[in-house]
Amino acid sequence: MSETDRLAARARGAEGSEIRVMFERARAYDGDLARLEIGEPDFDTPGYVVDAAAEGARGGATHYTSTYGTTPLREGIADRIERENGVPVDADGVLVTAGGIEAITVGLLSVAGPGDEVVVLTPGFANYTAQVELTGAEPVQVSLPPETGFDLDPDLVAEHVTDDTAAVVLCRPTNPTGRVYDEADVRAVARVAADHDAYVLADEVYERLTYEGTRRSVAAIADDPEWVLSVNSFSKGHAMTGWRVGWLAGPSDVIDAAQVIRQTTTLCPSSVSQEAALAALEGPQEPFEEMVAAYEDRRDTVLERVREWPEITCADPEGAFYAFLDVRAFDEPAMDLALRLLSDYGVSTTPGTAFGPGGEGHLRISYATDEAVLETGLDRLERAIRDEFE
Template sequence: MSAPRVSARVSGIEESATIRIANLARKLRAEGKDVISLSLGEPDFDTPAHIKRAAWESLQQGETHYTQSAGIPELRNAIAKKLREENGLDVVPEQVIVTPGAKYAIFEVACTLLEEGDEVVLIGPAWVSYEACIRFSGARTTWVNTSLENGFVPEPEQIAEQVGSSTRLLILNSPCNPTGAVYPKDVLRAVADLACDHDFFVLSDEIYEKIIYGGEHVSIGAFEGMQERTITVNGFSKAYAMTGWRLGYAAAPEWIIRGMLKIQSHSVSHPTSFVQRAGVAALSGDQSEVEHMRAQFERRRDVLIEGLWRLGMECPKPEGAFYVFAHVGRWGTGDEVAERLLNEALVALTPGTAFGSAYRDYVRISYAASIEQLQEALKRMEAVL
């Protein structure tokens, strides 16, 4: 038998840091240790009852077989309607694909649009899986690194400096994971102008659009000239507390959707049949639980930020999502601080280098946890730091 080896394509990709740390926290819990995990981007709320009921009713009706690879018509219709009414996008169902999670939609986009030698502009710090998808496609990443001083919002001039003749795609994530930054409309307008002038595509990851505190969500695909060069990605995991349901979607020009569909039909086939019925219920049903969760996240943000500032951590107050990106350089690198807090305080955080090599002195802290857990975590962190 030949020596065990994986392909160069796979060996060049790192394991997801957020999932690795979350698994380590679970292992410590299984050993009986009282770990508070503030590392994973997962709402701790239950999925709303009417959404679960829709999945149960679908099961009872025998909807346990194959569906269309792009998703059931009812869900594609509901998504197109949502994007037209809420996001101002001129979308028809044929421009929508339903995927097993928003992450898989991003993977499909990368494999559909990118070739060897293409460049993708990432705004750092950036979610851990973007670069992995880019590498898998054979393309390379160009970073626009934002700063704490600017609230982790990019300057248009910074972005323009990184756009070149090989730029094929720019990835936007607003509200942003890991910083919670919400990009102002003028920044999005500048990106749209660059995309039109230099003829590249924009992937707009809008998974946190429902979790904004005081501002408004703007979809770049609604700007003039962006209809044919924007791929809007979203899903159900964050707004509806449906992480384990694995349900996402993308809206794009039909030729891009057809390319994504080839990948989907030859890999996962389609999202789970009865989960798609739950997606219809999520979009068409009562939205009060979405607002309730958003309000709870806002309260938690305020408790956590006040505690971190009291500890002396530098971090802007997030305007969206449920993360704080904090500078911990006075105590060591992010990796050192995260390791120390896990071992000595039993508090799990994610080192900043998971989101870009420029952020070695940062950690990401998720406040998708109860106020009681956040207060206890702050107490433990204070004792150690």
């Protein structure tokens, strides 16, 4: 038996996501590269948040916290959900997690297992499929149609929801398209799920980065909020990816179960990071609002440029910091095209296939980068388009 044979079956085929592949290729690139593949804020965490963490640590916040997270942070998050989303939640309904990722993992592990199915949409965040597989449940991928800009299609989702369905994962605003699914469609999907005693796992880590008005959460929209598990995070909206703080909110029996599971993984979120998150929640919001305004300007820059390229289309992103370009005119697998753009044109993007089979023929570009890099990257994309079609 080789050492590889000794790996557990779930680890043996583990490839990691294509996002990480592009990230590593970009990092190893020797030269001037316009990086449009990075999916995290280019802004640093505001200074007052960093100060609060340092003060907290000096004041003794260096120990394990409750496995649920600290009481002030749980209360602060519950207040925010009630204030901003109009969903009544108390602190018992909140588990503080190590980012949205841990919230998704422990949420899914709490409600899905062998014999269950979990519906995930593609193109969508690739981790969902891997996380469902980790639970032993079967991921059921539903491809949304590119013709509608990947609108949520409740009838299509309903065709895949059965009595074995434990959960339907909805991401809103959506990575990779930046779309914010229509409220009526969200309500319809939530109804289908609840009718089958299935949860909607609502990944709302981009909730604060919404450019077209409404920010109502899935739990606020659904007729049966008791069947909604809400995932959120400080990472994107508060420029705090490295601090690893997020939350899972939902019925207290699920929160209690998730807390038991997390006792075996991370035990509790970082104490210092929880101090930082509390400060971000309670402190001045202007720095975060300025970030959102900057993303919105950059989104407009991207859309103006894309509209000048007749061969390439892109459904208008209403949130997050991504644009998902339809590059089917290149007639080339997305991964090959992304690698070619990187090596021949000096611009890195993420192939749509990193988001499941539904993303073929597309490239994701991120505008979480400063205007100058963004403009350079767009110039290079334009050169590639000219070379191909002129």
